[in-house]
Amino acid sequence: MRRLLNTLYVTTPEAYLACEGENVLVKVDDQIKLRIPIHNLEGIITFGYSGASPALIKLCCERGVAFSFLSSNGYFLGRVTGKTHGNVLLRRSQYRWSDNEEITLRLSKRFVVAKILNSRVCLQRALRDHRDKIETYELELTVDNLKRLAKEVENVTDIDVLRGIEGEAAKQYFKCFDMMILNQKDEFSFHERIRRPPTDKVNALLSFLYTILSHDVEAALESVGLDPQVGFLHSDRPGRSSLALDLMEEFRAYFVDRMVLSLINRKQINGKGFIEKESGAVIMNDDTKKTVLTEWQNRKRDNITHPYLDEKIPVGLLPYAQALLLARHIRGDLDDYPPFFWK
The missing domain is CATH 1.20.120.920 (CRISPR-associated endonuclease Cas1, C-terminal domain)
Known part of the structure; x- marks a missing residue:
C-alpha cells in the first residue's frame, strides 16, 4: 500500500506558486510564506487566481503531483497532470x-x-x-x-x-x-x-x-x-x-x-x-x-x-x-x- 502524503491547499488569492530545486514555494508580495518539499505532496489545490511558474508545473508533472485549479467558490476549473500511468x-x-x-x-x-x-x-x-x-x-x-x-x-x-x-x-x-x-x-x-x-x-x-x-x-x-x-x-x-x-x-x-x-x-x-x-x-x-x-x-x-x-x-x-x-x-x-x- 502506498504512503499517505499531504495535499497543499492555497486559499490566498494573491499567492504565487513557484519552485526552488525540489521545494514548492508559496509567495505573497514576493515574500516566501511557505516552503515544502515536493516529495511530501501528492496534490496541490488552489482557490481563486493563484499564479504558478512553468517550472513548478513541470516539477509537479515529473513527480506525479496533481495540480488542480478551483474558483474561489470551490468550482473545478482545470487540472494539470503528468504522463499517464499504468499499462x-x-x-x-x-x-x-x-x-x-x-x-x-x-x-x-x-x-x-x-x-x-x-x-x-x-x-x-x-x-x-x-x-x-x-x-x-x-x-x-x-x-x-x-x-x-x-x-x-x-x-x-x-x-x-x-x-x-x-x-x-x-x-x-x-x-x-x-x-x-x-x-x-x-x-x-x-x-x-x-x-x-x-x-x-x-x-x-x-x-x-x-x-x-x-x-x-x-x-x-x-x-x-x-x-x-x-x-x-x-x-x-x-x-x-x-x-x-x-x-x-x-x-x-x-x-x-x-x-x-x-x-x-x-x-x-x-x-x-x-x-x-x-x-x-x-x-x-x-x-x-x-x-x-x-x-x-x-x-x-x-x-x-x-x-x-x-x-x-x-x-x-x-x-x-x-x-x-x-x-x-x-x-x-x-x-x-x-x-x-x-x-
Whole structure:
C-alpha cells in the first residue's frame, strides 16, 4: 500500500506558486510564506487566481503531483497532470468494459448499493448517538426504506431503472439530513440538495467538500492507470470525470456528509463564516474555508481497517485502495469489484 502524503491547499488569492530545486514555494508580495518539499505532496489545490511558474508545473508533472485549479467558490476549473500511468492494456480493457451493457450494469450496481448502504449507516449512527435529540420515527422509517431500495438493486436489469433507484434513495436520505443537524439550527437549516449554485450554508459545505473529494478520487484513479473520464454508472460527457463520480458514490456519506454534520454540531464553524452573493449563491469566507480544509486533512490521517483488504490504512488512502481494487478487477486479478462499505 502506498504512503499517505499531504495535499497543499492555497486559499490566498494573491499567492504565487513557484519552485526552488525540489521545494514548492508559496509567495505573497514576493515574500516566501511557505516552503515544502515536493516529495511530501501528492496534490496541490488552489482557490481563486493563484499564479504558478512553468517550472513548478513541470516539477509537479515529473513527480506525479496533481495540480488542480478551483474558483474561489470551490468550482473545478482545470487540472494539470503528468504522463499517464499504468499499462495501456488496462485502459483499453476499461474502454471495452464501459461499452458492454452487462458489465456496466453489474459495476453500477456495486457503486449504487454501497452509496445507499453507507447513507443508511450515517442515519443509523445518528439514531445510535443522538436518539434523545432527534425525531426517531422518520429516521427509522428511512433506514428501513434504504435497506429495501438496496435489495431492489439486486434484481435490476436496466441501467436507467438503477439510476432511478439511486435518485430515490438520495431523495429519502437528504429528506432526513436536517434532522441530524443538532446545533446552530437557526444558521444551518437544510431543506433539499441544491448544487449549482448552493443557496444555503449546508449545501455550500456539501458542494465544496464533494469537489475536494473528487480531486482525491481522480488522482487515485490516475495513479493506478485508470481513465477517470470513462465510467459506468455516470455516462460519458465531455469534461466530466465519470469514473471518478462513480467511485465517489461510495464515499459521499462517509467522507463528506459525516464531516459537514460534525463541523456544524461541534460548532467548529458558525453562520458568520458564510457570504451570500447577489445571485443568491452562498459561499464560505477564507477563515471558514481554512477551518474546513484543516479538518479534512486531519480526517484523512485517521486510521481505518479496510473491510476487504483487512489491513489498517489511513482514511485518506481509501480512494486509492478502491481504485486499486477496481483496476485489479478490470485486469482479471479479482473476480468481482468489492465496494467500500462503512461499518
